[in-house]
Amino acid sequence: MTSIGDYHCNEVKRSWCPGCGDFGIEAALKSALSKSNIEPKRVMTVGGIGCSGLLPYWTKTNSFVGLHGRALPAAIGMSIADPDSQVVVMAGDGDAYGIGVGHLVHAFRRNQKLVYMVANNGVYALTKGQVSPTAELNAKGSSTPFGINMPPIDPISLALISGGTFVARGFAGDIPHLAEIIERAIAHEGFSFIDILQPCVSYHKNMCDPLYAAGIIKLEVSNHDAGDLNAALTQARGENGNRKVGIFYCKENNSRKVSDAHVYAGCRSSEDILGLIRPMRVTG
């Protein structure tokens, strides 16, 4: 079994603010990887752009930081090309629900095996305090000084109606619970989506309030059937839906078509290719 320390990279200095929710996500991920016993060299950690996207710097696995909003397609490409590796993405709410939301909807349809974690705090922190697509109606930010006049995206409902096969929410302030969700996500044979409530100590302080943590509602086997899509939608759309954490929906017996390994195995011979164009042959 691997230990949490096996995934730890101490060579690069961390630049998250002290108290940032991203530390909780980092700890939960490493705990889940260790419990799932996946060797670091078989893990590909992918980051988006934003504070959360810096996670691959500090993870001693294969690491990839791409473009803002495009972590997801890059991760899908990796998972297709190397299906033996576990791909884990750490994106922000700008990446996932703003600039890259188009990819998200299609990722649910594609159902490629990987874990997609989204640090959701309603704010763009690395650009210093603009509203994100999950900011509450009338929330003020430096780009919306009079309040945003659009309601927030509801990521869980979006995931459920788009055909998500593993739809969950975690809270960065509850590391053991989040680690459990990530572990279940890793085991899922398909696209695993985890929206993570992630307090930003610098630009969204009310999420850091103890009262906020007290308001988190856990979905458990006793109060929710994660195999029931309609029940999941009711939980997400109901009162305090955006404070609920746990596994909303997990499609069991998920029949995912497993792709072959597609790592480069050398050029083909010309005899190999001529069969493909037989219908185009005109003489000889």
Next chain:
Amino acid sequence: MNRLSIGIGGQAGEGVETLGHAIANLMAKMGKEIATNGEFYNAIKGSHNTFEISVSDEAALSTSTHYNLVIAMDGQTLAEEARRIVTDGYLIYDPETGAPDVSAKLVAVPFLNIAQEVAGTKLAKNMVLFGCFAAMVKAPKELLASMIDELLKNLPPEVKQRNVEAAQRGYEVASEQVHESFMQVSVKDSAVENYLMSGNSIAALAAVRAGCTFFAAYPMTPSTSILEFLAKWSNETKMSVHHVEDELAAINMAVGASYAGARAMVATSGGGFALMTEGVGLAAMLETPIVVVEVQRPGPATGLPTRTGQGDLRQVLHAGQGDVPHMVLSPGTHEEAFQMVREAFEYAEAIRGPVTVLMEKCLAEGMRTISVDALNQELDFTCERQLSNGLKRAISYEHDAEGNPTEDPQIVTDRQKSRWDKIAAIAEKLPPARLEGAEGAAVTLVCWGATYGAAMEASKLLTAEGIATNVLHVKYFRPFQPGVLEEFKKCAHPILIEGNLTAQLGGLITEKTGFEIKDKILDVSGRQFTAEGLVERIKEIL
């Protein structure tokens, strides 16, 4: 006569392209060299489309604007293409569509009635006309029947049979009117293995040959059939082929797949490439090999989706923010497209970054006869990826050699330079540019991409008229092809020919060599250059 030009005109949806492909195939099977060009409006139904086929004994590089035979499927063809029939040329038409007012030899075929009567649908008129054409070149009737059988292989046997009968009726009607063969041909029992292929099918085949294992694209005319070919072949090739949600996804997926060890390619047209540009920079920054095929159509914006052009050289050269070490090249012929798309994969490994192959609609969709020898050639340069056993770090922020982020002024400068050093190193591997055609020519036609075909044929026509002309075809833009400066020094009177308005190659040549080409033929009509058209314009300059 060793070269003939056939033009087919008709309404969109009438089967102009099907008939054109059938005729091109028939002539190729009879041992001729083929070049085709389709001119289609961006509409599925109801506009006047044309399809041109050049048939010759030696390699055909382009199609013509004058026809030895016109097949008029609609009345508009009588008013347009029929007027460009050469002396002694032929016109096949249906008296029902109108009375032709041209001096060509007329072959009147009531193809609408025949189609209705024999096949039960006017849609079969293209098969009737295919029969007429077969009669004019005295093709064996069995060949005609077997080709239609193959062409309509997805239809029920009785429907196929009725189409064969309709074609045979066309054959008889034309035979009664035309006694001498329109072109001397005989079915060659040829041992030479030839294929009739479009540039897109060649690019797709080249990717398979190069060992590409991952391909993603969003459909965009005129690049779409690369995706279609690769998807169709994927059961056999085991290539992972994806029609994805947009071009942003396509290139980022390809970069991800390449990071994980695949040889990866994407294909698009100018608009899709514009969306991909950030991804091109990403591949360069992450030092991840990828190949992009960009098939040009005229822009800006939606532009002319179904026409040809060369307006994207600068877009591709300058793709991405910052100084992006990105290799850019463009083939002139179908054979070269096969070699250069394969090369692109090797160069991508060598520079560990993005390589874009620029093509044009006229090359991508135009068909040519390709010999098996052209598909059997080996590459002069190959490069395998060095896979490390350690963990892979790929970070889009500036990073040190270990892949860790840094803003150290010296390290970031060194890293930028090291990425460009690889571009400089690959320049030494490139074949130098060379003048082709008449020695000590009075005129040199300077061009890039598929303009080569018409330029080369124009140079032959001019040389035959006593104006010794040669061609300088530039194939590599970054790094800039070696030898251009040396060849320029030998040119008495260079004339630049490009399918754009701003002389995009001309400017690059000036930047790289100090030479400014004064005389320019710049065309943004969306139509491909023809040899005759060029000869006329060159003479105006001279």
